[in-house]
Amino acid sequence: MNKPTSSSESKALDRGFLHSLAVLYSMYGSLEWWPAETAWEMMAGAILTQNTAWSNVELALANLKEAAGFGNFTASWLVQEDPEDIKEWIRPSGFFNQKTPRLFDLAQWFLDHGEDTKKLSTMSLDLLRTELLSINGVGPETCDSIVLYAAHQPVFLIDSYTRRFLGRLGYVVPRGYEALRSDLETLVRAEEPWLDGDFNLGAASAVPYLQEAHALIVEHCKTHCLKKPLCPDCPLRDSCEQRI
DNA sequence: CGCCAGGGCCATA
């Protein structure tokens, strides 16, 4: 009840969180956030960005696209290249010894599905996630980024930003990935927020809503809710529990 | 200089 001002009481996740996303939307607008010309470029970026700044990923992707030739950077191109060459091309993104075999494995999986995102979009969500998670180097976040931005299936994509953001807002954040994903998706499903002005993110259905939600969280965490937060200029300052 | 970035795997207890 009477807590020290610096440590507020945590609260259960509620629709106030969806309202906070709407505030971010009014601030940042619609974000074209996962820039990729093709589905395969998106998937490759998902591997390359693991614990890595996006600016470094851009350097690696530019090398790959240049090596493949304009418009020819595909999964089928990658799998017949020399892994040692791939390592050099993706060097700027770091962890290249790990990421190179991961790119090959993911490319092979995409080839097994005919390099066809329409097939990915029509398979069951559970099967799609199970298959992706079985690939070495594809954990829950990489998996769901592909599900949401390449397969266009509805998942609430969670990354370290999402956890930090929820924590800063004062919410109890479940430990496990699936537990938090379940909570957030339950919340969204209960409100169908894209139908409600108070929760409007400018999206008319679940997938674009979830894409925008994740984009807004990342944008906000990169510009305001940093590890060392910039609270004075934060659009959520009035409602945030952790403001400094 | 040190810190950090749109994780995931593996060994250990």
Added chain:
DNA sequence: TATGGCCATGGC
């Protein structure tokens, strides 16, 4: 099941 070490580069 839950931490901790490890992987590597470029920007600041």
